[in-house]
Amino acid sequence: MGAAAAILDPTPLDIHSAPVAERDPGVELDLVTICILAVNRLAPATLRSAAFGKALKVVVPDPQVGAVFRAALDRMGATRSTDRLIEIVVEGNARPS
Numbered sequence: 001m002g003a004a005a006a007i008l009d010p011t012p013l014d015i016h017s018a019p020v021a022e023r024d025p026g027v028e029l030d031l032v033t034i035c036i037l038a039v040n041r042l043a044p045a046t047l048r049s050a051a052f053g054k055a056l057k058v059v060v061p062d063p064q065v066g067a068v069f070r071a072a073l074d075r076m077g078a079t080r081s082t083d084r085l086i087e088i089v090v091e092g093n094a095r096p097s
Contacts, residue, residue, distance in 0.1 A: 053082060059089050
């Protein structure tokens with residue numbers, strides 16, 4: 001992990017039974033699932049960026065979760081500047097590092 005950015009290994013969590021392309025666009029993620037994803041993926045990234053001051057990428061399963069995480073980081077970044085070092089990447093768009 002010598003690079004300036006590292007992709008955190010996504011924790012397997014089946015948030016939907018169907019792939020993103022097959023889902024009904026009106027179906028929203030439930031708040032409990034978003035909380036679980038935040039604790040398992042976003043919290044470790046914020047701790048690492050604060051401790052080491054290095055950029056990190058957090059891989060999320062779909063664009064909805066990505067939008068929620070980006071909004072959370074934008075709001076938290078107002079008081080904790082190291083949260084601006086975290087980039088949210090949707091799973092299908094993740095580049096191998």
